Amino acid sequence: MTNLQVGGVPEHFNYPWYLTLKNKEYTKENINLRWRDYPGGTGEMCKALRSGEVDIAVVLTEGIIKDIAAGNPSKIVQTYVKSPLIWGIHVAENSRFKEIKDLKNATIAISRFGSGSHLMAIVNAFNQGWNIDDLKFKVVGNLQGGIDALKNGEADYFMWEHFTTKPLVDAGIFRRIDDCPTPWPCFVIAVRNEVLEHNYDAVKKVLDIINNTTSTFKNIKNIDITLANRYEQQLTDVQKWLQLTTWNDGKPITKNLITRIQNKMLRFNVIKEKKKATDFIKNMYL
Structure with a gap:
């Protein structure tokens, strides 16, 4: 065996x-x-x-x-x-951020460096024409860590798979601002x-x-x-x-x-x- x-x-x-x-x-x-x-x-x-x-x-x-x-x-x-994987771009339900352009200088929750949530945040920033070197990250470990970080203000937005996070959007925990599909x-x-x-x-x-x-x-x-x-x-x-x-x-x-x-x-x-x-x-x- x-x-x-x-x-x-x-x-x-x-x-x-x-x-x-x-x-x-x-x-x-x-x-x-x-x-x-x-x-x-x-x-x-x-x-x-x-x-x-x-x-x-x-x-x-x-x-x-x-x-x-x-x-x-x-x-x-x-x-x-x-x-492609469809990445939802999420903020806390009561966040002051309304549109994707508002997130330019915001802090990004990521599970860890080298993770999809980290790399796709870079892809999204590139798509928006932002300076990638200016991005600020907060390592949160996993989806629950992302929920906690947005709730307590340690980070401003969090990217995770659209359908996995949809129940959190439905429950009013996250608010989805936009989506970012993988280009592969x-x-x-x-x-x-x-x-x-x-x-x-x-x-x-x-x-x-x-x-x-x-x-x-x-x-x-x-x-x-x-x-x-x-x-x-x-x-x-x-x-x-x-x-x-x-x-x-x-x-x-x-x-x-x-x-x-x-x-x-x-x-x-x-x-x-x-x-x-x-x-x-x-x-x-x-």
């Missing part, structure tokens, strides 16, 4: 992993796969990959590219969700190099299983109701999210895509230099 640890955010994007684990699909292939939630997001998972705490991570594309460029000994093996496919699957070296076949089987499930995920009977109940979302919001979300069908991530993403990240000043696309990816579908 091959033991593997996989990590991801406890959000609706990763419900296909729950289904495959519930159905013991990995066990049938002699793989003991264990899931671990990372509410702190991609920055927390990059750290876990580096330490060996997890073997496989479902991470935000921009975060893992930045971290591999900085020395994370892992490779991206495929895209997981190929549609949002989630990828990354694997530690050591695991690829020693358990390549097992990783390949894991990918085959999850891709088989995501390929028919939207066709599962009453999946919208299941997701709405599990993640405490409005049914109409889940239905809209399902329409907007496209999982990868098992095609490998291309060198061209990595190069294009690096070009954008370089322009956004998220990375300082481009590296070879082959430094980031491992093609499991030769």
